[in-house]
Amino acid sequence: MLKIDKTVDNGKTKVALEGRLDTVTAPELEAALKEVLPTATELTMDFEKLEYISSAGLRVLLSAQKTMNNQGSMKVKNVNDTIMEIFEVTGFSDILTIE
Numbered sequence: 001m002l003k004i005d006k007t008v009d010n011g012k013t014k015v016a017l018e019g020r021l022d023t024v025t026a027p028e029l030e031a032a033l034k035e036v037l038p039t040a041t042e043l044t045m046d047f048e049k050l051e052y053i054s055s056a057g058l059r060v061l062l063s064a065q066k067t068m069n070n071q072g073s074m075k076v077k078n079v080n081d082t083i084m085e086i087f088e089v090t091g092f093s094d095i096l097t098i099e
Contacts, residue, residue: 001025003049004032011041011072018049021057030060037064041072048078053086065095075099 002025003018013036021029037043043064053061061076068074077099079087087093 002028004029006032006036008036008039011039012044013040013042014044014046016046016048020052021050021060022052022054023056026054026056026060029057030063033060033064037067040068043068043072043074045074045076046078047076047080047083050080050083053083058090058092061092061096073097
């Protein structure tokens with residue numbers, strides 16, 4: 001189960017995730033991002049309550065990062081140790097801006 005909380009303020013978009021980002025929930029995040037990315041100049045992904053991310057979730061993140069590379073900036077914040085380890089093993093820690 002994944003809870004997605006979106007806040008859009010004049011191009012500054014914040015997406016807070018709660019739960020698990022996996023093959024079942026990745027399409028939900030993808031759909032949510034499709035709604036907000038066209039007008040986003042700054043995207044912040046808040047992972048404070050995200051417990052798990054799978055390769056399907058990583059793919060959605062990579063896609064969002066590629067989009068934001070062309071139109072602004074993206075950062076990921078409040079990453080827990082488990083997800084940080086996944087980012088490091090997969091090389092995502094080099095691709096993403098993590099705070």
